[in-house]
Amino acid sequence: MVATAPGSALPAGLLRQSLASGRVHSAYLLAGPGDEPRLAARAFVRGLVCAGAGERPCEACSACARSTARDEPTLDGTGKTGPLYRHVGDHPDLLWVERGADDTRVRIGQIRALQHALHLRSHEGGARAAVIADAEWLNQEAQNALLRLLEEPPERTTLVLVAASAAGLLATLRSRCQRVRFQAPPRDGLTDPHTAPERAALAARFAALPHSGLPELLDWAEQYRGPRAPAARAVGELLEAGCAWLAERVRGRVAQGDTPVDRELDAFAVLRECRRSLVQRNANPQMVAERALLALRDALEAGAS
Numbered sequence: 001m002v003a004t005a006p007g008s009a010l011p012a013g014l015l016r017q018s019l020a021s022g023r024v025h026s027a028y029l030l031a032g033p034g035d036e037p038r039l040a041a042r043a044f045v046r047g048l049v050c051a052g053a054g055e056r057p058c059e060a061c062s063a064c065a066r067s068t069a070r071d072e073p074t075l076d077g078t079g080k081t082g083p084l085y086r087h088v089g090d091h092p093d094l095l096w097v098e099r100g101a102d103d104t105r106v107r108i109g110q111i112r113a114l115q116h117a118l119h120l121r122s123h124e125g126g127a128r129a130a131v132i133a134d135a136e137w138l139n140q141e142a143q144n145a146l147l148r149l150l151e152e153p154p155e156r157t158t159l160v161l162v163a164a165s166a167a168g169l170l171a172t173l174r175s176r177c178q179r180v181r182f183q184a185p186p187r188d189g190l191t192d193p194h195t196a197p198e199r200a201a202l203a204a205r206f207a208a209l210p211h212s213g214l215p216e217l218l219d220w221a222e223q224y225r226g227p228r229a230p231a232a233r234a235v236g237e238l239l240e241a242g243c244a245w246l247a248e249r250v251r252g253r254v255a256q257g258d259t260p261v262d263r264e265l266d267a268f269a270v271l272r273e274c275r276r277s278l279v280q281r282n283a284n285p286q287m288v289a290e291r292a293l294l295a296l297r298d299a300l301e302a303g304a305s
Contacts, residue, residue: 014180015040019047019056024127025178026153029135031166032182033240038133040182041160042069045094045129048158063124067091076100077107084113088131092123098133104232105137105279111145118154128157135161136168137279143170150176164240168276202241209297217297221289231285232278238289239275242296243268249300267299 018024028044030037043057046067052058057067067089076082077100084107088094095117097110114130122128132138138146147170150159159177166174205220212220224231224238246268250261274292277283 014178015044015047019044024048024158026157027150027159027161027177028180029161029163029166029169029174029177030180030182031163033164034182037162037164037180037182040180041131041133041162042088045088045131045158045160046091048127048129049091049093049124063091067094072096074101075110077103077105077110079109079113084110085117085130093126093128095128095130096133097130099137102229104229104282105139106132106134106142108139108142108145111138111142111149115145115149118149118157122156126156128154129160130157131160131162133162136163136165136275138169139279139282140170143173147173147176165272165275167272168279202238203245206242206245206296206300209293210300212297217293218290220293221286224285224289228285235278235285235289235292236275239271239278239292242271242292246271246296246299263299267295270295 015028028041030041046064047056049063049067050056050058050061051063052061057064059068070089072086072089074082075084075086075098077084082100085095085097088096095114097106097114099106111132114132118128118130132146146159150173153159161169161173161177163169166179209217224235246264250264250268253261253264271292274283274288274295278285278288
């Protein structure tokens with residue numbers, strides 16, 4: 001069982017306006033770093049079934065009580081050791097899909113199970129919603145299955161996709177969703193003294209890349225050998241940190257009038273492609289790490305020259 005975060009206040013903007021006006025779209029895409037998009041998705045779908053007056057979720061009605069965060073089962077994308085999806089709290093009309101504990105992607109079987117559940121009659125006769133967290137980890141087959149659901153959504157049903165980045169999603173999928181963007185904090189956390197030690201260590205290693213030879217880069221990438229699920233998860237974190245590092249570097253150089261930054265932008269594009277390879281093409285995590293680290297080193301060497 002996993003403990004989920006408590007419900008949080010819904011941020012101002014499109015989601016709150018949708019609840020207040022009653023004009024709810026069939027699909028939303030919440031994209032941005034950190035936990036805020038997930039928390040907003042949870043608060044939004046709870047608001048959809050809330051029966052209270054005023055701001056929703058009201059936290060006072062029976063629907064809010066049923067959708068309150070509690071220990072919820074850990075998912076298994078294969079369905080062998082856990083469910084393919086779970087409910088939000090124990091509300092029967094709120095469904096939640098994410099990667100299984102040992103999975104590197106959201107599996108096609110999970111999306112098909114979600115399709116089947118949403119085509120059944122609503123348990124309580126009202127609105128229904130499904131959150132697809134980790135949407136950036138949907139492979140193309142799963143995205144195509146989800147696209148069919150978006151093209152013909154069941155009555156009074158809302159789908160909410162949550163992704164750290166929407167870049168890996170099919171354009172046809174993105175076009176059918178109302179977009180809600182969550183901005184990164186002013187600092188990305190890589191060089192903040194209060195950041196997690198792991199991120200601080202990565203920042204130091206990135207800074208040393210211009211002085212690293214090929215053997216050192218290959219040794220670093222070799223750390224991502226082993227079972228694919230944890231290796232892919234770790235490489236995903238490396239790519240996220242690398243993109244944040246490049247973004248901070250570009251901002252700093254532009255602010256100082258130090259241009260061009262073409263090599264940094266090229267490296268950023270390589271890291272985005274690495275992420276797509278990791279998710280869509282099931283690429284070897286160690287090889288993805290090698291390509292990403294080489295691109296980062298090239299960008300930093302160019303800036304130092």
